[in-house]
Amino acid sequence: MVFALESDGTPAYTLNYKTQAVIKPSKLGFELKDDKQSMLNGFEITRIDTTSFDETWKPVWGEVETIRNHYNEMAVTLNQKETGRQLVIRFRLFDDGLGFRYEFPSQKNLVYFIIKEERTEFAMTGDHTAFWIPGDYDTQEYDYTESKLSEIRSLMAKAVTGNASQTSFSPTGVQTALMMKTSNGLYINLHEAALINYSCMSLNLDDKNMIFQSWLTPNANGDKGNMQAPCTSPWRTIIVSDDARDIVASKMTYNLNEPCKIENTSWIKPVKYVGVWWEMITGKSSWSYTNDYPAVQLGVTGFSKAKPNNTHGATTTHVKEYIDFAAQNGFDAVLVEGWNVGWEDWFGHAKDHVFDFVTPYPDFHVQELADYARQKNVKLIMHHETSGSVRNYERYMDTAYKFMKQFGYDAVKSGYVGDILPQGEYHYSQWTNNHYQYAIEKAAQYHIMLNAHEAVRPTGIARTYPNLIGNESARGTEYQAFGGSKANHVTILPFTRLLGGPMDYTPGIFEMDISKINPSNNSHVNSTIANQLALYVTMYSPLQMAADLPENYNRFPDAFRFIKDVAVDWQDSKYLEAEPGYYLTVARKAKTTGKWFLGSVNGYNARTATISFNFLEAGKTYIATIYADANAANYKTNPQAYTIRKVVVNNKSKLSQFSAPGGGYAISFVEADKTQTKGLEKL
């Protein structure tokens, strides 16, 4: 990378990969509010500090046991001559990319300031192919569009699909992490790291010149950031490689975050879970308890006398069935949504006092279920839907977290469906981002693991606060019950959303025809069963759900076996094949058992590819159980056609494997001796 001042003192940088330009000369700076001079130009370099850094750290959970954080650093100190203001731009150059951030040191001439817009440019070298979702202040739950950069403008309207809260801002605005591919075969990813006390960045494309410019999420009054020096921006990241596998394997985003700030992390544990959830998402059950009231008022509306609607999912009896199912099949926990009063009119009304997070419906017995779960050695996962009423949640947060500890819950799924309250604030503004961070840190105080849905997309903060074991912050499996997602969605997410942290994607759907669950819901799950199994490996997360209904798992016990077997925490990961939008194959070694698992997801085109098992330990023999698409399988027309076969393999074996459109395969490896391999095919 090269840093230089332009002739008018505008800071600018370029980035090359090997012999190719990645970022053409791109300006850096800030437009400030009520400040004629701003921080755009008129700078001189007063100092350059260079250093290099090399450490290895152990994540509490992750794809690998240890992570190397190795970079060369250059901190350029700039002085704006006319104002005497200081600005430091710190660059960290890794093998897999560049991170840089703005730092505003403590100084006399710049104390408080308001960002009108951050003016960071990423000047592309051509009309790359991009995998993008529309820029939006309130939702990330879009399907990805693959197109040339020049096509974004014409494809935007179609890409903006409906959401409970959404605010798009530009016909060429897109979100990070943005994945691109150049005509020369370079893979480029733009994102940010360590988004703390700052507004979330989107990218706005100047599609004449193919220059992306940062576009921050505003506060209610249109300001884009209230800053007090000393302070820093998040890191702006450019991950680059000519091998797409390097992108998904990159740990740069985590490395640019602060080390873990939680001293004792022994209470943070990966979780495989089931939940009273898919039945509500599909419309078979309801979160709500009664249909008696057009609207409810907490503390006023009496539920004990209300007539049950008989569709309420979170009943004591039904939750016990889930606890039994979890216990029988080795799941750690059961998520229960819709247990607390308020769901009758839970979003879309700017209702401030929407939930109290501690009052159960009459048919949900907190103590009884806590006792039952404990007897069965299963944890219950708490659910805190906030409906975007941020202040209300903060008011109840201590009480709600204490309630959790009282009844043995150690993890919570939170949600922010609907517009943020107070109105005018957005899901990704500085003020709201500070709320998500507050929830993470307060949860840590209570030794609570957090999985926040509809919160701002993660930027590697889980390195610092590993109790953030999941986020949604993208289009999850629920959309398969809302009309379906693109069949290649899961081949893109690892290149985008997952770079910042794990996603509670909730895989494991076996019944793709949703009308079988709810006759009035004609949605189709655009995926094969084998593809669903592969997701437990390809979509890394320390929190993995088996999202389908127990009865659907009971129909396919052989396929379900993989979900029961697969690990959720890893010692090592090997990306074998990767092409955004098309396929991803990864093998992972479980942290405690040392067992290998492999997952491969496929895009729209049927595909047969050969992979090598050279990641296996030399000299050892394994039985590989391969859960694959049947030849006739197809995400749309024949999603439940799968085969399971056992073969004998070693680290010299190669597998040529078919994947159906929207399909894939999953493999579990078990070390075996000769008696066990007898009669099995050898690869």
Next chain:
Amino acid sequence: MVFALESDGTPAYTLNYKTQAVIKPSKLGFELKDDKQSMLNGFEITRIDTTSFDETWKPVWGEVETIRNHYNEMAVTLNQKETGRQLVIRFRLFDDGLGFRYEFPSQKNLVYFIIKEERTEFAMTGDHTAFWIPGDYDTQEYDYTESKLSEIRSLMAKAVTGNASQTSFSPTGVQTALMMKTSNGLYINLHEAALINYSCMSLNLDDKNMIFQSWLTPNANGDKGNMQAPCTSPWRTIIVSDDARDIVASKMTYNLNEPCKIENTSWIKPVKYVGVWWEMITGKSSWSYTNDYPAVQLGVTGFSKAKPNNTHGATTTHVKEYIDFAAQNGFDAVLVEGWNVGWEDWFGHAKDHVFDFVTPYPDFHVQELADYARQKNVKLIMHHETSGSVRNYERYMDTAYKFMKQFGYDAVKSGYVGDILPQGEYHYSQWTNNHYQYAIEKAAQYHIMLNAHEAVRPTGIARTYPNLIGNESARGTEYQAFGGSKANHVTILPFTRLLGGPMDYTPGIFEMDISKINPSNNSHVNSTIANQLALYVTMYSPLQMAADLPENYNRFPDAFRFIKDVAVDWQDSKYLEAEPGYYLTVARKAKTTGKWFLGSVNGYNARTATISFNFLEAGKTYIATIYADANAANYKTNPQAYTIRKVVVNNKSKLSQFSAPGGGYAISFVEADKTQTKGLEKL
């Protein structure tokens, strides 16, 4: 009062007093957002319920021991034909005026709705004289202007004086409580009661037709209220009389609030206090501890190593002096401002994390002062400045209240200086009003008395939550150190601000030349010492400060005697003379001792008036100590010239007493026998 539907089904009302019209036909209704029909017209009357009510209740503190709540009620149920929506308008007619509110019953066709504007009219019968302050979403701290209604527009610009946060909205917008006088000698007051979960109302004048229309304070997005049926508006109040004394004596505003919701109120006690405050207000001392930092960051900035600025007021040593002074002079408590870290850059920067409410400066020893105060039988009053950062305060509120109880504080003064955070919200919007209410109710849970400054103007809520023992919410004494207030300000406040609840006006200034305290502050206090003494009686509050510095009281021990003697809680009150802008004379009987005190404040014109002491008990003899302006006294030129004389009086006595411009007098009565009255003048 008369209610009628206009020909297009628009609800309207009129109000008469004796034979005079007070309110000409005035429309009622709501403009709703995204709702073509709104709730303005097309109504039919489906039901009228009338009732009458008569109760007597005992306030926990107040001007009188018992309050009669006596009204005739008419509830008009309206049906909007086209929409099938129900609206109830409930009128309560008292001897001293009319209150009415809108009620939205639970119904199918109106559940959630957004108020674009409340369209309540108050059509005046002529170009009345008004005592008004500019309508503003963020401050009430204006001097009153006396003018004809028709003159408001031309006088507005001058009336809008500077404030740390202010948002005016209309050249004919004014605030309630609005006091008016007609050319026929009628006194009319417009205000509201029970402002709960609703936006604060101002009034916008159509100065062609002399019609006031309600003008609500918007949320950040411009909406003026998010409602969920069943719900109600606050009461809109019209207090009327041909005797101005009835206005100040009216308890209608309290009567329109709900009865006390705090079961055990034994911990709520009137308080007379001194404080480390005036020295900061005048600029002699500072709230801040150091001048080392351009800005501080809580938890980051270290104060233990900072260089003290040597002007910090809240030091352990200095607070002990105040505790000693309080103990010696019979004060209940000492307020200490500037004790906690964060004052170096405390407002004006949209700084979210501005105070933590529990961390003292290094020179303020919480435990040592708690012990010292306890030994001296003096309470310390906590101070929570929030700088408008509402969320930050709520996050710390439990911790802060617990901290108070731990160290023996049972009352808190809170403050909201500067713009509300998150930005876009106003001081009086529904969202922010809900915060003030949250603070009141949470304080009640902790048995904490609350005195909120810069909060929304009170509307009688202290009936329901008597732990709200004070508010500022008007231009207080501090402005006498910021350039001065009008000399007749205190003759207007009882007709306006005080109708909704007590004001922490902080009277008792003896040194009117502020440069004597701080040579660089040339402000002058526009008041005489006798006027200052009278305020303890005329400005009813269960929380009364002696605001001046101890050394100034020590210079005038004979006048200070009245402040030491005067009660703060009353069994009875008699308004003897009243004319807004000109004078107010009130006698009050102390609740526990039965002693009478009298205060009289005067406007700009010197005045000699005769009052009767017929409120005294028949057959008893009293020594009246009269603290009065000397003949040469003048608020501007000679404010410290006072006389003190003792005279013998009984309930047949009359007093002809001179008051200087901006002056007044105060009297304490003590029952006496013959030996004590010997040699004293008899009235």
